[in-house]
Amino acid sequence: xxxxxxxLPTLSVQEGDNSIINCAYSNSASDxxxxxxxxxxxGPQFIIDIRSNMDKRQGQRVTVLxxxxxxxxxxxxxxxxxxDSAVYFCAETFYNQGGKLIFxxxxxxxxxx
Amino acid sequence: GAVVSQxxxxxxxxxxxxVKIECRSLxxxxxxxxxxxxxxxxxxxxxxTSNEGSKATYEQGVEKDKFLINHASLTLSTLTVxxxxxxxxxxxxxxxxxxxxxxxxxxxxxGTRLTVT
Numbered sequence: 001x002x003x004x005x006x007x008l009p010t011l012s013v014q015e016g017d018n019s020i021i022n023c024a025y026s027n028s029a030s031d032x033x034x035x036x037x038x039x040x041x042x043g044p045q046f047i048i049d050i051r052s053n054m055d056k057r058q059g060q061r062v063t064v065l066x067x068x069x070x071x072x073x074x075x076x077x078x079x080x081x082x083x084d085s086a087v088y089f090c091a092e093t094f095y096n097q098g099g100k101l102i103f104x105x106x107x108x109x110x111x112x113x
Numbered sequence: 114g115a116v117v118s119q120x121x122x123x124x125x126x127x128x129x130x131x132v133k134i135e136c137r138s139l140x141x142x143x144x145x146x147x148x149x150x151x152x153x154x155x156x157x158x159x160x161x162t163s164n165e166g167s168k169a170t171y172e173q174g175v176e177k178d179k180f181l182i183n184h185a186s187l188t189l190s191t192l193t194v195x196x197x198x199x200x201x202x203x204x205x206x207x208x209x210x211x212x213x214x215x216x217x218x219x220x221x222x223x224g225t226r227l228t229v230t
Contacts, residue, residue, distance in 0.1 A: 008154050034218065043117075043206050043221035044157070089156060099145060099210050101219060103157045 008087060010108040019077040023090035023104045028071060030092035034101070035064060035075045038087045047075070047088075077109075085111045115141050117209050119222035126197055126229055133193045134225045136207030142187035143209035147219060148180075151204040163190045197229045
C-alpha cells in the first residue's frame, strides 16, 4: 500500500546467512508483484517478479513467496553477501492500471561481514 | 537489457528557479514513462504517468502546474520543476515500459538528486 511518511525498517544479518524480507500489500486485486533492490543514490533494480496465479518463484539465490490469503509477499535471499546490502522494495500492480506500480515501504538490509 | 538514463544526475538550484530533468530510454521505445519522487529513507511515490503524444496523468496531490511533464518522443520524457522551493528537494526517478511488454516490468533510471537552496 501507500507508504507516505513512513521510515524504513531495517534487517541486519551475518554474511552467509539467509535473509527474509517481508511485505504486506494492500490491494487484493493486484495480480503482479515485483521485488526491487535499491542501492544508495541509485534507481531501483529488478530482482524477481511473480504473478498472482503462483505462490512461489525462484531465481538465482532469491525466492519470492506470495500468500494471497493474507496479502503477504516475502523475498528470501540465500547465502547473503555484503553486496546484497541495500534497500528492498516490493511493488504491486494489476492489469488495468496501465502498469502503474505501487511501492511498499521498503526494508533496509545490512549484511555484516 | 533495457537501459534508461537521466540527466542531470544531480542539480542544485536557487529557490524560485525552474529545473528540467530528462529521462531517456536508450535501446527501446517507451510509450509510457513514469515519474517518481523519493525522500530520504522513504519509498518511491508515483507522481505521474507520462504517455507519448498525450497529456500526463498526475497522481492525487501532485500539482500539474508545478511539475510539468512532456513526453514528445518515444525515447524522451522531461520533468520540469517550476518555481522550485526547498521542499521540492528530493530524489527524482523515472522509469519506462516497453510497448506491448509481456510483463509490467519497468526499467528505472539512475535518479536525479535535486537540491533547492
